[in-house]
Amino acid sequence: MVVTINYLRNFDAFAKPLKDFRIKTMSGAMVSIISSFIIGILFTSEFISFMRTQNKQEIIVDINRGEKMSIYLDITINFIPCAFLRLDTMDTTGAQQLNVMHEVYKTSVSISGNPLSNSVRHTVNDDSALTTTRDPNYCGSCYGADSPTRKCCNTCEEVQMAYHEMQWVFGNASEFEQCRNENWDGMKRNIGNEGCRIHGSLTVNRVGGGFHIAPGHSYTENHAHVHSIRSLGHVQFNVSHSITELRFGDAYPGQINSLDGTKMTVDKPSQMFNYYLKLVPTMYTSVSNNESTLITNQYSATWHSRGSPLSGDGQGLPGVFFNYEIAPLLVKITEERKSFVHFLTNTCAIIGGVFTVASLLDAFIYQSSCVLRNRHHKN
Structure with a gap:
């Protein structure tokens, strides 16, 4: 036994010198x-x-179709009151998107961005941007512009739309009862002195399309979306704006949205500001949250502005327009530890x-x- 132990000691790779010999x-x-x-x-x-x-990324072909997509926005138009702004959504053909679920609110703000009123829910793709509280049985006159599809004009905007459909000149708003009740001329005087914050979410079809925030009113003609500013006369609009948030889908950790925090100041009046967005579907899998999977979108953006008939140097429509396309690829981001x-x-x-x-x-x-x-x- 002793011989065996002494033999094994020969394999010791950590020989210990005597303490007396240590320096x-x-x-x-x-x-x-x-x-x-x-x-x-x-x-x-x-x-x-x-x-x-750490995030591992890979790219595959996107086979998801026929789903819905949420758009979260917080945009302030600095010099146009909420009463004159509309938010409309379209698909790639120019037709209004149907079955659009939304939770969008308007808040009147000063030109410096401070709130002037409480938030009011806005109806997307609705032909009546302005509503008033009145007798439910009330039927306002259309002043000769009524038609088989429009027997009553209960708001100033409905009168304007009726005149537009008849291709008549709207004229002075103070001549119409509905416009006087809504103080239409007084609201027009606020243009340039008051802004509007539009914030909330839209749930649209997951196809290419767009949405815009613009003054005037919209309607459907031959299954196409038409936006008109005739009722506003020759008023000049400053479409300077700021984008606090714009994302397509829920956010994941570390996500960067190209337009968040963007501020655009327009020097010329009544400009049409276009944003072109390229959406990339993204699947994010988190290991820190029970391996939950989130389907969302990243995007890149380019933009330019051009004149409108009101500015005398173009054919556009004053407002802020967003057009997006969805890439056929899917980016898979997986958390790894x-x-x-x-x-x-x-x-x-x-x-x-x-x-x-x-x-x-x-x-x-x-x-x-x-x-x-x-x-x-x-x-």
């Missing part, structure tokens, strides 16, 4: 302290890296590597000091 030096102490400090820093860095998640074995391996490599380099450095310093000491004694 401790100041340089060795300094190297040891510095090495321990470096190990502590590297270990902390490795532990933080182990606790963090380093395994504990990987963390343990790196920790051992850090400790072993630092101590190995430290021992070589200590040996070099010790041998150099011995050589210098011997030369000094010889001299």
Whole structure:
């Protein structure tokens, strides 16, 4: 038994010198302290890296079709009152999107952005932008512009639309009872002195399309969306605006939306501002949230502006227009975390590597000091 133990001792790779033969030096102490400090820093860095998640990305063909998509927006038009602004959605053919679910609100703001009133829910793709509280049996006159499909004109805008359908000139708003009741002329005087914040969400069909925020009123003609500003006369509109938030789908950690925080100041009046967005469907899988999967969209954006008939240098419509296309590819982003074995391996490599380099450095310093000491004694 004793022979066996003595034989096994020959395989000891960590031979221990006698304590009496150990030499401790100041340089060795300094190297040891510095090495321990470096190990502590590297270990902390490795532990933080182990606790963090990393994103793995891959691109595949998008086979999801026929689904819905949510649009979240928070946009302020600085110099046009809410009473004159409409939010409409269209598909790629120019027709209004049907079955659009929405939760969109308008808030009157000063030109500096401070709220002037409480938020009011806005109806998307509705032909009546302005409503008033009146007798439900009330039937206002259309002043000769009534038709088989329009027997009553209960608001000033409905009178304007009836005149537009008859291709008549609307004229002075104060001549119509509905416009006087709504103080239409007074509201027009607020143009340029009051703004509107439009915020909320839309749920639309997951196809290419667009939406716009523009003054005037809209209607459907031959199954196409038509937007008209004839009823507003020759009023000039400043479409300077700011985009606090615009995203297509729920947000995931680290997502960057190109237009968030955008502020556009337009020098010329009644400009048409167009944004062209390229949406990239994105699937985000989170390991920190029970491996939940989120379907959303990233996007890139370009924009330009042009004149309108009101500005005398173009054929556009004053307002802010967003047109988007959906790419046929899907980006899969998966959260990944380093395994504990990987963390343990790196920790051992850090400790072993630092101590190995430290021992070589200590040996070099010790041998150099011995050589210098011997030369000094010889001299």
